[in-house]
Amino acid sequence: MSRIGKKPVKVPSGVKVELKDSSIKISSSSASLTFDIHPDMKVEYDVSAAEIRVNRPGDGRLHKSLHGTTRAIIANMVEGVVKGFRKNLEIYGTGYGVKVQGKELVLSLGFAAPASIPIPDGINVDIKTPNARGNDTPAVFSVSGPDKHTVGQFASNIRRARPPEPYLGKGIRYADEVIRRKVGKAFASSSS
Numbered sequence: 310m311s312r313i314g315k316k317p318v319k320v321p322s323g324v325k326v327e328l329k330d331s332s333i334k335i336s337s338s339s340a341s342l343t344f345d346i347h348p349d350m351k352v353e354y355d356v357s358a359a360e361i362r363v364n365r366p367g368d369g370r371l372h373k374s375l376h377g378t379t380r381a382i383i384a385n386m387v388e389g390v391v392k393g394f395r396k397n398l399e400i401y402g403t404g405y406g407v408k409v410q411g412k413e414l415v416l417s418l419g420f421a422a423p424a425s426i427p428i429p430d431g432i433n434v435d436i437k438t439p440n441a442r443g444n445d446t447p448a449v450f451s452v453s454g455p456d457k458h459t460v461g462q463f464a465s466n467i468r469r470a471r472p473p474e475p476y477l478g479k480g481i482r483y484a485d486e487v488i489r490r491k492v493g494k495a496f497a498s499s500s501s
Contacts, residue, residue: 314376317360318384321391326354326361333361333383337390340431340455344386350379361387389455396464397484399447401473406440406448418471418481426466429459444477449484 320326327334333352334343346352349372351364363380365372388394400407406417414434416424428434432454441448452467454460464483473480475491482488 312377314363314365314380316380317355317358317362318380318387320354320359320361320387322359324387324390328352328354333386335383335386335390340390340393342386342390342456344382346379347375350375352379352383385457389457393453393455394457394460395451395453396460397449397451398464398467398481399449399484400441400471400481401444401447401477402441402479403443404441405471405479407436407450408439409434409436414467416467416470416481419479424470426463426470429454429463431455432459432463444479 323337325336327336331346331348332343333346334341336342349366351366353362353364354360355362361383363376363383365376385394400416400418402419404417405419408415409428410425412428413425414428416426418424432452435451435453437449437451438446439448439450452460452464468481468483471480473482473486473488475489476493478488478490
């Protein structure tokens with residue numbers, strides 16, 4: 310039995326769970342998420358115990374992998390509608406910056422034209438410091454929303470626009486990311 314899959318998901322008060330055919334909808338006053346369950350997985354909602362349980366039909370390799378994954382996705386949905394998820398990002402580099410224009414995130418990253426990335430529905434971008442000051446003070450912003458996958462994918466797309474380079478560390482990185490730095494070439498004067 311999967312150690313993760315067999316643990317029931319606790320449903321806090323104020324969260325509504327709806328099971329229809331092969332989909333589950335979890336909603337609260339702030340957000341609502343829907344997930345299509347694999348036809349082989351059986352999901353049950355115990356209203357009296359306020360728990361969601363995931364069961365698998367057999368011990369095949371596919372069923373074992375789906376068991377824990379389905380339970381983890383449902384647990385993330387419950388956490389997402391209650392607390393939400395957040396990714397903090399930083400931009401290092403002289404003249405680099407970030408701003409929101411309508412439904413797009415506009416990044417100034419030292420290229421000839423700024424990079425524009427469309428903001429997905431349900432995602433909020435909170436800019437604390439819009440412009441970087443050299444390689445010491447970064448532009449700081451965060452991406453948040455109820456869906457863990459969408460928040461993580463959007464943050465990854467932003468980081469991909471200009472990954473941090475190893476010499477000066479210029480580029481976009483996660484706030485808790487550690488960049489392995491390389492030492493640049495040392496020029497020695499030759500005397501003959």
